[in-house]
Amino acid sequence: MSQSCDSNCSQCSKDCSSRNKESMLEPMNKVSNVKKVYGIVSGKGGVGKSFVSGYMSVLMNKKGYKTAIMDADVTGPSIPKQFGIKTKVTQATDDGLIPIETKEGIKVMSVNLLLENEEVPVIWRGPVVAGTVKQFWSQVCWGDVDYMFVDMPPGTSDVTLTVFQSVPLDGIIIVASPQELVSMIVAKAVNMANSMNVPIVGIVENYSYLECPDCGKKIEVFGKSHIEETAAKFNLPVLARIPINPVVAQYVDEGRIEDLEVPYLDDVVGVLL
Numbered sequence: 001m002s003q004s005c006d007s008n009c010s011q012c013s014k015d016c017s018s019r020n021k022e023s024m025l026e027p028m029n030k031v032s033n034v035k036k037v038y039g040i041v042s043g044k045g046g047v048g049k050s051f052v053s054g055y056m057s058v059l060m061n062k063k064g065y066k067t068a069i070m071d072a073d074v075t076g077p078s079i080p081k082q083f084g085i086k087t088k089v090t091q092a093t094d095d096g097l098i099p100i101e102t103k104e105g106i107k108v109m110s111v112n113l114l115l116e117n118e119e120v121p122v123i124w125r126g127p128v129v130a131g132t133v134k135q136f137w138s139q140v141c142w143g144d145v146d147y148m149f150v151d152m153p154p155g156t157s158d159v160t161l162t163v164f165q166s167v168p169l170d171g172i173i174i175v176a177s178p179q180e181l182v183s184m185i186v187a188k189a190v191n192m193a194n195s196m197n198v199p200i201v202g203i204v205e206n207y208s209y210l211e212c213p214d215c216g217k218k219i220e221v222f223g224k225s226h227i228e229e230t231a232a233k234f235n236l237p238v239l240a241r242i243p244i245n246p247v248v249a250q251y252v253d254e255g256r257i258e259d260l261e262v263p264y265l266d267d268v269v270g271v272l273l
Helices: 017-024 049-062 126-138 158-166 182-195 227-233 246-253 266-272
Strands: 033-041 067-071 107-109 144-151 171-176 200-205 238-241
Touching: 033 049, 033 158, 049 067, 049 144, 049 171, 049 246, 049 266, 067 126, 126 158, 158 182, 171 182, 182 200, 182 227, 200 227, 200 266, 227 238, 238 266
Parallel strands: 033 144, 033 171, 067 107, 067 144, 171 200, 200 238
Antiparallel strands: none
8 A cells, every 4th residue: 555545446556455444345235334354263172262253343332333243264153052042034125135133132143043953064075164254244234233243263364364355344353361371363364454454453361260259359361461571572452351151151151241230341341432
């Protein structure tokens, strides 16, 4: 991009990285108006990325914003389970599929809402999975959405690349755990985002500690956290540190994430507003 670039590719004839990126974007569904899109990513699985995706949408919804979740973790979808969604996507118009709405009105699209049996494994090759994610963006009638959260698959493979290239992300939030290994894992996600000019909002650490219910002592179950030095290495803020809380696990397992009230991600909401 040249120093004189005003980011208005429609009025420019030059061939540059900004134009190439714009040309790869999948068109938004024509009856949709999604204002802000944030991807929730992780360098590895099992760090609570889907919980962050789900609960961020809940908190934004409670603030009065119209929210939606695009479950891009096609081979390991868990968003419908968190919200207790049992119904399937069956309605469609000439403009596309109608997403399912949670009891509080959050719009959700996930491959589990298209399968007859949610326990059937998705045994698809990478291009098919990536194509499905593109269709979730362009062939679903999202309507008016203030904040959409994209629950990404773990790692830096096909689907993550597809979302970075195809969806106009306003930024990503990286979810990590406390172990020292996290520095290398986070580095992969950071370097991928930087190489594709995707803004990084910051890092959320999950499983930070366990608080003793009797004395209040914080126990670092996974060892001493290295998230501060990791964040400093990449000049990123630590947005939140989420403890291990059995209540959170209970509400998520019961499909009642919208009834959950914990303050762990309140600061992240403030950053996005």
